[in-house]
Amino acid sequence: MQNRTQKKIRRLLAGMLGAVLLLTGCTQSQQKQADVSQAVNESGAQGGTTVSTGPVAKGRYVEQEIPWAENHGGNMPVALLPKADGLYLLDAYYTDAEVKLARADFSNSSEMPQIYNIDSATLPKVLQDRMKAEDYITDMVMAENGARMYTVFTFSKTEEQRQYFHDKYFMDAEGNEVPWDGGGSVSREDMVVYTYGYDGCFYVYNHKRDEEGGALYRVNAADGETKYLMDLDFYAWNINVFGGKLFAGNDEGLHIYDLTTLQKLEEDTGLTELVKERLGVSNGNYATGFLLYPGEDESVYVATDKGLYRHILYGNVSELLIDGTLCSLGDISKLFTDMYVEENENGMPVFYFLYDNLKLMRFSYDPEMPSVPEKTIHLYSLNENSDVRLAITAYQSLHPEVYVLYEVGMSGDDGVTREDALNSLATRIASGEGPDIFLMDNLPLRSYANKGVLMDLSGLYGDLKSEQQYFDNIVSALYTGEKLYTIPMLFHVPMLAGDAKILSGITDVESMVKAIEDYRMPKSGLRAGLIRPEATLQCMSYTHSGSWLKQDGSLDREALTEFLTICKKLYEADRADISQEDLDYRMDITEYTTDIFNSHYFVSRQMGSMVMNRRIFGDAFAIGDLGGEIKYEFNYFYAVLKQIEGTDYMLLPGRGNTCMPEAMLAVNAATTVPEEACAFVKYMLSDYLEDTELLSGIPISRAVLLDMEKNPFMEENDPWGAYSYHSLGTPDGEIFQTEVAWQQENVYAQYNKMLDSIDSVNCCEYELLNAVLTGGAPALTGEKTIEETVDEIAKKVQIYLAE
């Protein structure tokens, strides 16, 4: 009897154990799904829903860009304003005072909403007059009744100095403009920050120049009546008013005041925690790194690059409604200008965000969209890469069904070293849990390729080539036999600039060194602007590091000796004509990063800056690297170059015509999502880059580069006029100005011809490059002979190479 009972108990226990195992799931795929869910939950579940590993939970906010129906031309969106007939966008224009109103028309819900320009003639006459006078309107807010407050920026040049003024105005609903000076307490020099409180009043924070803190005013939107409210003992960078409270932020925190009692309230730590990383992010006046918007029941919507949160004031928990990593909110290249929330027919909030690039995004709740993307792509890089981060954000906007999880091995926040990160990565790869996509910058490419970790991308590249043009000369240089393990998204080119006649006689590195050695400076100065031995080693490593290893993987001492000999000659020639006093001066005013592996593969020596040194200091040559978006980097470089007559440029001579790849994409051969991973890689190499303005290199897609070369100002009156101005002041007070203009086709043709001549890629082993760059300086300065230095470097790397 007792045995029977015990048997029953055993069976019951066994059944329960089996059920538990069954329910919790034991298979690898289920575990992976759980990991993904956990990862997304850590960054925040969508729509506040709980993610389970059972049936896919549904419901998520999806974003949609509201397109412009016509060319908008403006570049300074300052506010969103809801009206009965649609959502209005207020767009000022800094350079020619163009102020526009546009309207996002949502009246026909069956069609894609669009934004329409509103005829400037409908603007108040005062504003039209200001536009004609080309006044600079730097900031503006508007109330529902059409009343506005804005700042007009002017400067006058007196005999002693330039004087800058920020004239503030209030314009009533009828378009009558009245100068606003806070009842006489605000001067023309003071900076102000506006906000509209949605309570019929503007709130203005006045920051007095050269003083700590400022004052807060309330301006009635109906009649402009101004009331001083209180002093604030800090400089507020942005202010928000709702629910009878003032939220004033600066880089120290988010301060909250009760506008009824005018008393400072205690800090909302939960709210501060949400926005603390974005408190100091601002473009100076109208765009910021975070937004606050009033919600219901003492709640506030908080938008940051991490996503959109609903936070109950002084509550401990914030609900993540929209995950920034899955949409454009995470795009750190854009800043918020304004935000608006409305309810749809189901009572769900719909969010609108206006960005500083004049894009209006709408986020609406889709109950059918899986709350967590069903598939996840793990992307791994050793260091943070902003270009990849932007690509992920853009991809997520288009593919909400896939979650791209970007992992950075060395975030810089946790003390993880490169070795720690590589060990951890090796563990994951060995256990079959490696990332799907690698960014091979600073990772052991040769080792991973030899071990079969990386997928052969030659087929993928073939598909890409059939669709658009690439710099095939560069990608070809990355082939290992018939296989291609990595494709760079971007690249840099090492360059030499100087007198065109001298450059025409340079054919190789020897003739370059001789040309610099033979040059005689007309006065005290540097010949190549290299200044320091580290910079000399770095620049020349661009073109030589590929030759330091023999075919069998051993160190080529002869090549290393030749490299150090060239560097020594260059280093000595560079400073042959400079006095010690001038050299000290150059050393003092030039900051060089010696920690060369801090964030990038190489220290940036942008050619634009290098050539500017030629202009300022009279350096005979400029050596550096060029990369980045045409509009910001090449055009600036060329503009500076042409300021000195007879100056030209060429690829830096070396062992072959070399470039430095960046954001080198590779796919894990053992990925469980090969199709999705390859699709994402294709996207990153596609023409999405055309719209990206903050590229840190030249796109490997020639089609993208060609598109960037098209002048966006062709339809303007002066297509070849300057579109940007750069000023550089020296410690002596001398100002060097550069007008950056779009270049003619032949200029870009010459640039492309140079890029076409590249035939090799600088992919040196990290340990070897590190040993040479950190250990080579004594050979240049004469502290050690070249032979001794080579011995030391060889000793440093011999174990690594022997392994």
Add this chain to the structure above:
Amino acid sequence: MRLPRKSRFIWRSDGFRIYSSNRKFLWFLLPSLLGVSLFVLIPFGDVVRRSFTTALSGEFCGWDNYVSVFRNQAFRLAVKNTLRFVGVCLPILLVVSLVIALAMQWVPVLEKCKACYLLPMAMPAATVVLVWKLVFAKQGFLSGLLGVQYDFLAGDRAFWVLIATYVWKNLGYTVVLWLAALRTVPVDIKEAARVDGAGAVRIFFHITLPYLKGAAYTIGLLSFLNTFKVFREVYLIAGSYPGEEIYLLQHVFHNWYTKLDLDKMAAGAVLAAAVLGAVALFMGRLLEDED
């Protein structure tokens, strides 16, 4: 585990039970054996298997990995350095600790604070490394004291710093072990020898030392195994690629792992285990022979 032929299982309400009174020790061994099997033997079996396959694809490659390891210069350097390290530090540690233990027997006050001698073992490696860096760096305390500009952590000097680190860290522990062993030496035999006119040295070599043989095996083996734990300090001081004088076996394994040379690492690990096992057996056999 092979069970005795006469043993049999019987299913009872309170579980399995072996009816063999002289095999009861197996039940006491079982938990430990299970743990060792699960966390050591089975993984090591997998390592042995991997030593005959390619790194990630897992294809059988015969003895290629072993050939590759034997031909690898870095591995040979690491083996040489490790043997040198063991050969130097092990005798130093055993002799010095025994001398101190004997001294402590003669000076009872020293024995009262023997817990203090274990302090180095309790100190975190990071702290130790920081202190040693402060002491032995080029601008460190020792250079200042000697009025020189030596980087004691570079070149061959680093090897001796490493020896000092090892001895310092393990000395107290080993002394405590020797003290325990010394207590097992019968006092009456020593007294009898002394009455017969034997001096302290003679008593030590003819009475004390023979009694310490069993303990010497254990202490020697433990100290030998501890030599392989010094990698942590070396790694924290000099990273993955220290000077060639202190490049040890663990460095090469660590770096192979980082570079995903798992095949070579497996072959190297099997070879290292074989050598360690052989040394342990040899020491045990040596002790048995002398008995």
